[in-house]
Amino acid sequence: MRAFVLTGPGAGGVQDVPYPVAAPGEVVVDVERAGVCGTDAEFFSGDMAYLRSGHTTYPLRPGHEWAGVVSSAGSGVDPAWLGRRVMGDTMIGDGSCRRCRRGLQHVCEARQEVGVRDGRPGALAEQLAVPASSLHALPGSVDAVLGALVEPGGNALRAARATGAGPGDRVLVFGPGTIGLMAAMFARADGAEVHLMGRTEASLRFARSLGFEHAWTEDELPDLPFDAVVDATNAAHLPARAVELVEPGGRVVYIGLSATPSRLDTRQLVLGDVTAVGILSASPGLAATIEAYASGAVDPRPLVGATVGLSDVAAVLAGTHPTGPAPKVHVDPRLV
Template sequence: MRAFVITGPGQGVVRDVPPPAARAGEVVVDVDRAGVCGTDLEFFSGEMAYLHSGEASYPMRIGHEWSGVVTAVGSAGDEAWLGRRVTGDTMLGCGHCARCTSGRQHLCADRHEIGVRRGWPGALAAQLPVPVSALHELPPEVDATLGALVEPGANALRAVLAAQLVPGARVLIMGPGTIGLLAASFAAAAGAEVHVLGLSLDFTRSLGFTHAWTADTLPELPFDAVVDCSTASTLPARAIDLVEPGGRVVFIGIAEQPSLADTRRLALKDVTAVGVLSGSGALAQTISAYAAGAVDPRPLVAATVTLDDAVAVLSGRRAPAWGPAPKIHITPAS
């Protein structure tokens, strides 16, 4: 089958590789759609931290945002999955440690991450092996595009849930990339007054987020919660400054350099700070929100291209016709 392989920093190629065989407890998925995210770009550039910690190495096959159809199963008891449209969790825990058995498999020290960690092949390929325990079925209302947006949507939803918003609460979303705009959408669906802080805001406003500000224009307002979806090392400290005493700050963006935050400010303002890793635990809720039309992230997809376009996409080259939407999808089978 055809698969995209990163062979080194800035180097990638489409290769013919052996197709996966479903082992016991696994299925094989024919991938309909795969999304490209910032993590994938960091693997391609060589900047991703896992490459330097030894948790990932070249050659590697990326892609952890996906949807597809189950075409093979490894255990007779899993045959009911055949033909189902699915997406799945990226985080694959060992299943035995205390974190896994308490429902926190995304924090398992020995976890694999599809297309990310410890060599599990990713979804920029015609087929993908996935444990049955990670699968989520997609209803008819959730098409291939929405299915490949479940994983980033679940990340954003977990961040919004961590903010503990109530209807009418005022929340500031920092960083209007894919995760930030998804977080803004889920916050709006929860009845919050959503404000967005960013650099380029025309696309953000086109989605209906009229309270969109730059650092220079942000008004002095009391924010009940701040969700930092940015990659700016200076913004975590600003988030603590901007949130109301007794409020909540959620950190889901990861900066290239360490972020310095004054914990005295956290304590003296009685602020709760929460970190979010992965969409695990919110995938089913995200699928339900998409199916019900409560959140429709399809405008975030600028273009859908083929596997042969992966190098251009990962190099940051964009066709002018694509416009400013942040997400690129790939159809691996074409």
């Protein structure tokens, strides 16, 4: 089958690789859509921390945001999965450690990560093999495009819910990229007044086109009380800025990662009685995200700016493929 393979920093392309075979407890999925993520871009640039820690090595097959149809199943798998459209959890715990037993398999020390850590090739391919236990069935109202947006949406939903915001609350989201915009969508769906802060007028103009009229640069940000702040950027100075801007008794949620250490004065947290929350992984939010998409409470499809084939992935990762103002690129491995 055809798969996109990264062979080193800045190097990668489509290769012919063996078709996956479902091991016991696994299924093989025909991939319909796969999202290109910032993590994939970091693998392409060579900046991804897992490359330095040894969790990931080249060559690697990325892609952890996906949807497709189950085409075969290994022994021990319920045959009812066959023919169903599904998406899957990126994080696969060992199932036996203390964290897994406590329902925290997404932070299992021995976890596998589909398309991220060695041992689990990703979804930028025609087919993908994953444990049946990682699957989430998609209802008929959630098509392949929405299905491939469940994984990033699960991260965003968790960030929005971690703010605790609802009607009467004001939330500020740093970063109008995919995760930031999705977090804003979930916070808005929960009834909060949402403001977005970004760097470029183009990104802010796109945010406004989605109905977020309160979209500002850092210099333009109005002097308003914010009950919660979500940092969905890679800017090292913004975690501290979030604590400065949040109301006493409020919450700051960190879902972005900077390339260099971020520094903040924890005395501000204590003296402001501020709660700080870090979000890793969509795992605990996948089911609720599917439900939100199925009901129409949140529709992130406008965030997909382009759908390309596997042969275009290298240009997308290098930033040379035109995508328009929307931040997310999807890959359809069936396209030539």
